[in-house]
Amino acid sequence: MDLDAFRGELDSWLDDHDAELRPPDSHRFDDHMAHLSTVKRLTYDASFMRWGWPESVGGLGGSTLLRGYLGGGLTARGLVEPGIYSMTEVLVPTMIDYAPPGLAAEMVPRQLRGDETWCQGFSEPSTGSNLGALACRATRSSGGEWRVTGQKVWTSLAQFAQRCVLLTRTGSPEDAHRGITAFFVDMDSPGITVRPIRTMHGVDEFCEVFFDDVAVPHDRMLGAEGQGWAVAMDLLPFERSTALWHRGAYLHRKLSDLLAAAPEGSLSAADVGAVIEQLYAFRARSRATQYRMAAGEKLGAETSIDKLMLGMAEQALYDVAAAALAPALLAGDDPESEGWRSEYLYSRAATIYGGSSEIQRNIVARRLLDLGPEV
Numbered sequence: 040m041d042l043d044a045f046r047g048e049l050d051s052w053l054d055d056h057d058a059e060l061r062p063p064d065s066h067r068f069d070d071h072m073a074h075l076s077t078v079k080r081l082t083y084d085a086s087f088m089r090w091g092w093p094e095s096v097g098g099l100g101g102s103t104l105l106r107g108y109l110g111g112g113l114t115a116r117g118l119v120e121p122g123i124y125s126m127t128e129v130l131v132p133t134m135i136d137y138a139p140p141g142l143a144a145e146m147v148p149r150q151l152r153g154d155e156t157w158c159q160g161f162s163e164p165s166t167g168s169n170l171g172a173l174a175c176r177a178t179r180s181s182g183g184e185w186r187v188t189g190q191k192v193w194t195s196l197a198q199f200a201q202r203c204v205l206l207t208r209t210g211s212p213e214d215a216h217r218g219i220t221a222f223f224v225d226m227d228s229p230g231i232t233v234r235p236i237r238t239m240h241g242v243d244e245f246c247e248v249f250f251d252d253v254a255v256p257h258d259r260m261l262g263a264e265g266q267g268w269a270v271a272m273d274l275l276p277f278e279r280s281t282a283l284w285h286r287g288a289y290l291h292r293k294l295s296d297l298l299a300a301a302p303e304g305s306l307s308a309a310d311v312g313a314v315i316e317q318l319y320a321f322r323a324r325s326r327a328t329q330y331r332m333a334a335g336e337k338l339g340a341e342t343s344i345d346k347l348m349l350g351m352a353e354q355a356l357y358d359v360a361a362a363a364l365a366p367a368l369l370a371g372d373d374p375e376s377e378g379w380r381s382e383y384l385y386s387r388a389a390t391i392y393g394g395s396s397e398i399q400r401n402i403v404a405r406r407l408l409d410l411g412p413e414v
């Protein structure tokens with residue numbers, strides 16, 4: 040299916056099914072997770088969710104642009120929150136590229152249809168940016184399976200997840216990034232403990248996850264032993280491409296909402312103009328990334344520019360919103376201002392998750408501009 044035909048069909052389907060797809064009038068995170076499953080199932084059953092994914096994993100083929108348009112449509116209409124929706128875009132491409140084909144064929148449809156939630160177990164206490172130093176250890180037992188012991192932190196949605204894409208150390212610490220191996224782990228395995236962490240915007244979005252001698256079958260390895268760094272480096276550009284395109288669509292909607300909600304005289308044309316400039320600059324950049332991906336180009340370090348621009352645009356938007364809506368945000372006693380306050384606080388994380396802005400600038404300096412090693 041080409042993009043124009045997809046757009047036409049999707050837009051009229053979304054118009055017709057708006058009532059079923061609308062999120063609950065609730066601030067509870069688990070209500071929104073349940074709603075996300077419903078939206079994924081409905082869009083999967085109507086085939087839209089399957090376009091842009093290979094037939095080998097239950098998709099219908101076609102350009103990856105179709106996935107971008109679907110997520111952009113759902114987020115721009117306020118039907119799903121982009122952070123939780125886009126986890127599919129972060130983790131599924133990695134499964135397709137690195138999981139044994141039978142495992143990907145079995146698991147990916149469950150993720151696309153909303154039957155399962157997956158999480159990304161990369162960050163650890165003291166090794167968020169310095170991922171190559173991670174310590175969660177996997178050792179091979181005499182029976183051939185792997186035993187995992189260690190801790191992850193900031194693992195989004197782990198309390199809802201059935202599976203985890205997990206980075207472990209299988210070599211010695213001196214091997215740094217060469218001694219890392221990735222696994223696809225069942226979250227109900229004995230020995231896993233999940234403890235939610237409350238964010239400053241009042242949501243249990245991420246967790247600490249403890250692994251105590253957890254058995255993982257050998258056929259759950261993603262890629263080869265010692266190839267975990269390549270898995271991570273291939274995954275992160277996906278986190279910084281289609282997922283960000285969806286977020287950009289959502290931010291355009293929030294800008295419109297702000298223009299409607301701001302009291303008369305509370306917005307300056309210059310401030311709004313600066314936000315529009317940043318949002319459109321990001322969208323133009325992200326659109327080009329979508330087209331490069333659709334043309335089969337391998338994404339890499341240049342997606343750090345997309346991530347930097349998104350973080351700046353998002354925070355600029357919510358800074359202007361916070362100034363314009365300050366009395367309501369500070370009072371925080373009506374559901375509408377509660378929404379803006381919570382989103383303002385969450386926007387502070389935009390320069391942290393998916394790799395902090397300082398780290399993105401290091402990547403741009405070292406890998407794109409060749410400005411020499413870090414001192």
Ligand SMILES: Cc1cc2nc3c(=O)[nH]c(=O)nc-3n(C[C@H](O)[C@H](O)[C@H](O)COP(=O)(O)OP(=O)(O)OC[C@H]3O[C@@H](n4cnc5c(N)ncnc54)[C@H](O)[C@@H]3O)c2cc1C
Nearest residue numbers: 159160161162167168193194195388391392393394395397
């Ligand atoms: C909302 C949210 C969701 C997240 N979800 C997940 C998830 O699902 N899975 C997961 O694995 N992780 C997740 N993370 C973790 C995220 O990837 C890390 O927070 C991020 O990579 C930064 O690592 P850190 O928190 O350990 O900070 P640190 O690495 O300790 O960094 C602290 C500060 O030092 C700066 N810094 C560090 N090293 C350098 C350097 N070399 N040069 C310049 N500055 C430097 C950083 O930019 C930062 O400002 C999430 C984070 C957030 C906020």
